[in-house]
Each structure stands twice: as structure tokens, then as C-alpha cells.
Amino acid sequence: MDRLKGKVAIVTGAASGIGKATVELFRSEGATVVGADAVEGADVCSDAGNEAAVRDLVEQVVKQHGGLDIFFANAGISGGFASIAEQTETDWAEILRVNLIGPFLAIKYAAPAIAKRGGGSVICTASVAGLRSGAGGAAYSASKAGVINLVQTASQQLSESNVRVNAICPGLIETGMTKPLYDMARAAGQEDRIGDINPLRRGGEPSEIAKAALFLASDDASYVNGAALVVDGGLATSHPTTRRFELRML
Numbered sequence: 001m002d003r004l005k006g007k008v009a010i011v012t013g014a015a016s017g018i019g020k021a022t023v024e025l026f027r028s029e030g031a032t033v034v035g036a037d038a039v040e041g042a043d044v045c046s047d048a049g050n051e052a053a054v055r056d057l058v059e060q061v062v063k064q065h066g067g068l069d070i071f072f073a074n075a076g077i078s079g080g081f082a083s084i085a086e087q088t089e090t091d092w093a094e095i096l097r098v099n100l101i102g103p104f105l106a107i108k109y110a111a112p113a114i115a116k117r118g119g120g121s122v123i124c125t126a127s128v129a130g131l132r133s134g135a136g137g138a139a140y141s142a143s144k145a146g147v148i149n150l151v152q153t154a155s156q157q158l159s160e161s162n163v164r165v166n167a168i169c170p171g172l173i174e175t176g177m178t179k180p181l182y183d184m185a186r187a188a189g190q191e192d193r194i195g196d197i198n199p200l201r202r203g204g205e206p207s208e209i210a211k212a213a214l215f216l217a218s219d220d221a222s223y224v225n226g227a228a229l230v231v232d233g234g235l236a237t238s239h240p241t242t243r244r245f246e247l248r249m250l
Contacts, residue, residue: 003218005030007120008065010057010110012048012102013075015041018125018173021206022072022213029214034061037075048075048102058109068113069120070217073106076125081137092139099143100150107154111163119162121217124151125209126167126228128236135171135235144169148228155226164225166216171232173204199234 009026013019014035019042023035036046036057044060047053062068079087079095103124114120129136130144147167154165196202212231215221230236 001028002030003214003220004070007031007069007217008061008067009033009070009072009217010036010061010068011072011074012036012046012106013125014043015039018170018206018209018213019072019074021210022074025207025210025214026070026217029218031070031217032065034065048073049097049105051105054102054105055109058113062113067117068110069117070123071106071110071114071121072123072125072213072217073103074123074125074213075102076143077140079137079140084138087137087139092142095139096143096146099140100146103147103150107150107165111154111158111161111165114163115158115161120164121221122151122154122163122165123213123216124165124167126151126169128169128171128230128232131169131228131230131236151228152226164216164221166221166224166226167228168209168212168216169228169230169232169236170209171198171204171230171235173206173209197235197238198232199237202233204231204233 004026009031011019011023011033014023015037019035023033026033034044035042036044038045038047044057046057058068076099077095079091107122110122124147126147127136127144129141130148133141151165151167158165209231212229216224216229
């Protein structure tokens with residue numbers, strides 16, 4: 001308990017799933033937490049992929065709570081499993097805006113505020129889909145691969161600031177984003193097959209990702225920087241799924 005006592009944190013995507021579980025866990029560990037989301041259910045309404053919104057969110061929290069120590073850039077969208085041939089430029093632009101530009105904006109505006117407090121942690125939600133193919137749609141996977149590289153680049157550019165920047169790569173977790181998949185499996189009587197391609201033979205819980213975020217936010221991870229922490233039950237050891245689609249002649 002009290003691993004985050006006296007710390008001030010922002011968590012995006014906080015209305016449900018991983019974000020909501022993280023807000024609850026951080027608060028139980030002594031932090032003052034502001035949960036943000038573009039939909040109802042969080043402390044404040046904020047668009048994670050909008051520069052003015054992220055800037056205002058950080059400024060508001062610093063003004064109200066005296067500073068900022070932790071920013072968990074968790075907000076994201078899936079974009080579905082449409083193939084490259086089926087997706088549009090608009091699809092890609094929106095997925096990248098939320099999933100990749102969002103973490104970029106979090107780092108851009110949170111890092112200076114965190115540095116003023118003597119250092120702290122920025123955490124970004126990536127995915128095992130960002131490690132290799134077979135775990136997500138093309139745009140989603142590309143956005144999450146970008147997040148992994150972003151935290152590596154940011155950790156270098158923030159050298160000597162004592163601001164650590166890391167990513168979490170969840171596997172299959174039951175959240176609002178994955179609800180259609182879980183609902184479909186349950187409707188077909190195949191709930192026991194959820195997660196059966198990873199060594200633990202089950203899907204994950206939001207609380208399990210929240211615990212990883214707590215580690216990265218706390219002083220226990222004081223020497224962890226620029227890392228992509230995989231929390232997936234072993235799924236990333238093998239991505240066996242292949243999906244083919246017909247090439248369309250232009």
C-alpha cells in the first residue's frame with residue numbers, strides 16, 4: 001500500500017477497462033488521480049488525440065493539484081479487423097490520431113510538468129499487436145508499433161530529466177474494446193476458448209494490466225526506461241494467425 005503516496009496522476013481512457021482499473025488501483029496506493037476520457041464515466045471529458053485538449057488537461061491538473069508525477073496514456077481504439085484492402089485513409093487517420101498521436105501529446109505536455117517535480121513516469125499503452133503481425137488489424141498494429149518506438153525515442157530525448165517513458169503491451173484483455181469478441185464467443189458457447197492460443201490458456205483482466213502500470217509508475221521501476229513491458233499470458237511468444245485477402249487491381 002501507499003506505493004504512490006503523494007503522487008499526482010492522469011489516466012486517459014479511464015471510463016472503462018484498463019483505464020478504470022488503473023484509476024482505482026492508483027488511488028488505493030495513495031495517488032491523487034484524474035481520470036479522463038472522451039466518453040462519460042471519467043472525472044473529466046477530454047480527447048486524448050487533440051493537442052489543445054491534452055495541453056489543457058495537464059495545465060488544469062497542475063493548477064489544481066500542484067504538479068504532476070505520472071501520466072498513463074491509455075486511451076485507444078481498435079478500428080476492427082478490416083483488411084488493408086478494406087480500410088480507408090480516414091480509418092487510418094483516426095486510429096493513428098488516438099493511438100499514436102495521443103501518446104505523443106501526453107509525452108509532449110506531461111514530461112515538462114513531471115520534470116519540474118523532480119521526475120516521474122509516463123506510461124503508454126501499446127499492444128502485442130505492435131510487436132508482430134497476427135494480433136490486430138493493420139492500422140491498429142501499426143499504431144501500436146509506433147507507440148513502442150515512440151517511448152524508445154522519448155526516453156532518449158528526455159535524458160537527464162528523470163522522466164521515465166515506458167510502454168505496456170497487453171495481450172487479449174476483456175475491455176470495452178474487446179467486448180464484441182467476448183460477446184460473440186459467449187453467444188456461441190465458446191467462452192472457454194478465449195485466450196486458448198496463449199500458454200496460460202485464458203484472456204487477461206484489466207486489473208492485471210493496471211498492476212503493470214502501477215509497477216512502471218512507482219519507484220520500483222526507477223531503472224526501467226524506454227521499455228515495452230509485455231503482459232499477455234505468453235501470447236507474444238507465437239502469433240499463429242494469418243489472414244489473407246485478395247489484392248485488388250487498380
